[in-house]
Amino acid sequence: MLVVSNLEKRYGPVTALRGVSFTAGSGEVLGFLGPNGAGKTTTLRIITGFLAPTAGQVTVGGYDVATDPCTVRALIGYLPESVPLYPEMRVREYLDYRAALKGVPARERRARIDEAAALVGLEDALGRIAGQLSRGFRQRVGLCDALTHRPPVLVLDEPTEGLDPNQRRELLALVRELGRERTVVLSTHVLPEAETLCDRVVILDRGQVAAAGTPAELGAGGDAAQILIEARGDTPAIVAAIEALADVTAVVSHAREGGVTSYQITARSDVREAAARAVLEAGGALRELKLAVGALDVAFARWTRRPG
Numbered sequence: 001m002l003v004v005s006n007l008e009k010r011y012g013p014v015t016a017l018r019g020v021s022f023t024a025g026s027g028e029v030l031g032f033l034g035p036n037g038a039g040k041t042t043t044l045r046i047i048t049g050f051l052a053p054t055a056g057q058v059t060v061g062g063y064d065v066a067t068d069p070c071t072v073r074a075l076i077g078y079l080p081e082s083v084p085l086y087p088e089m090r091v092r093e094y095l096d097y098r099a100a101l102k103g104v105p106a107r108e109r110r111a112r113i114d115e116a117a118a119l120v121g122l123e124d125a126l127g128r129i130a131g132q133l134s135r136g137f138r139q140r141v142g143l144c145d146a147l148t149h150r151p152p153v154l155v156l157d158e159p160t161e162g163l164d165p166n167q168r169r170e171l172l173a174l175v176r177e178l179g180r181e182r183t184v185v186l187s188t189h190v191l192p193e194a195e196t197l198c199d200r201v202v203i204l205d206r207g208q209v210a211a212a213g214t215p216a217e218l219g220a221g222g223d224a225a226q227i228l229i230e231a232r233g234d235t236p237a238i239v240a241a242i243e244a245l246a247d248v249t250a251v252v253s254h255a256r257e258g259g260v261t262s263y264q265i266t267a268r269s270d271v272r273e274a275a276a277r278a279v280l281e282a283g284g285a286l287r288e289l290k291l292a293v294g295a296l297d298v299a300f301a302r303w304t305r306r307p308g
Contacts, residue, residue: 001026001183002047002153007056009042009207016042017207020056024200026152029179031198031215032187035304038204040187041081044157047185048078060153074103077146081158083138087131091122091141094130095148102149109148116147120174136167143174153183160190172197195296203303210303216270216291218299227265227272227291233284235261241278245271260287 007020017039024030034040045051047058049069058065058072065072086094092113099109117123120140125133130141139159146154156175160168176197178184188194194201195215203211203218211218216227231238235253242251242265250266265275272289279286 001061002030002185003057003059004043004047005057005059007043007046007058008054009039009046009051010054015207017046017053017056020204020207020209022202022209022212024153024183024185026183027180028199029175029184029186029197031194031201032185032204033189033191033194033201033300034204034210037206038304039207040204041157043204044078044155044185044187048076048155049073074149075151075153077149077151077154079139079142079146079154079156079159081161083142083145085130085133085138085141087129089130090126091128091130091133092126094141095126095145098145099148104149112148112150113144116144119147119178120144121170134167135162136164136171139163139167139171143171147178151182153185154178155185157187158189159186160188160193168193191297191300195291201296203300205304211299214270215296216272218296218303227267227270227275227289229263229265229275229279229286230256230260230288231263231279231284231286232259232261233279233282237282238263238279238284241282242275245274245278247271248275 002024004020004022007017009017020043032040042051046053047065049065049072052066060072060075063071095113096109099112104112117126120143122140122144125137133141159175160171163171172193175184175186186198198215200212200214201218202209239251239253242248242263247268248265248271249268252264254262256262265271276286276289
């Protein structure tokens with residue numbers, strides 16, 4: 001759905017992007033990571049048509065953002081880091097105005113706004129003054145705006161910045177749900193968010209792609225992905241089944257209360273699906289399966305470490 005090829009951006013003698021390339025498919029949440037000044041926001045602004053690249057190409061649904069920007073913008077919902085609300089307008093007025101700018105027919109706007117508001121949990125705030133909203137609700141308004149024209153691609157720039165833990169958790173759950181049917185590009189500094197939410201991540205450093213892959217692949221560094229499983233069943237049989245999988249290098253089990261055993265798996269790649277099948281084929285009942293949180297944090301430090 002989204003293809004970024006050899007993207008470059010120069011500001012006079014300063015080169016902000018150097019040969020940035022990546023893709024994001026339908027039904028995929030792509031994490032876009034990098035330290036401050038890495039070029040993340042510049043890339044997102046080029047993707048959404050707000051900046052022109054110096055070189056390279058961006059296509060969305062097969063349309064080139066440089067030669068067919070109006071079509072591309074119709075395919076993208078964009079939530080910038082700071083939502084540009086008009087504080088004196090009521091939320092529904094603002095969303096109606098934004099929908100008109102995006103070409104949503106007048107007869108459909110109310111239904112589209114109600115549909116998007118229901119998705120983001122904004123129904124009870126549509127009559128409120130925008131300037132009186134909390135940070136969390138301002139983010140919801142921005143996301144509602146991004147969804148009103150039903151785009152197949154969402155680009156979210158630091159959507160959880162400044163939110164409290166409850167607001168952050170609710171917004172991430174919403175992004176996860178939206179990503180089931182859309183392409184979502186999520187820029188974030190919060191690595192545990194990317195590790196638990198994103199199907200793949202791209203790490204940008206000094207204007208270049210430093211690494212790309214699944215959180216497990218990047219966290220493994222080529223030799224040590226950490227996967228955690230909880231299951232009921234015959235522990236020796238489950239351990240043997242998991243150890244027999246390709247790329248698995250170690251399995252450590254710990255008995256817990258209620259007949260549950262936890263298994264820590266070390267592997268050279270992301271073997272979550274194969275491990276889940278192995279547990280079931282060994283007669284076990286799978287209770288939980290996840291990547292070990294923190295692996296991506298280590299990978300991020302490795303790929304963006306400055307010399308000296």
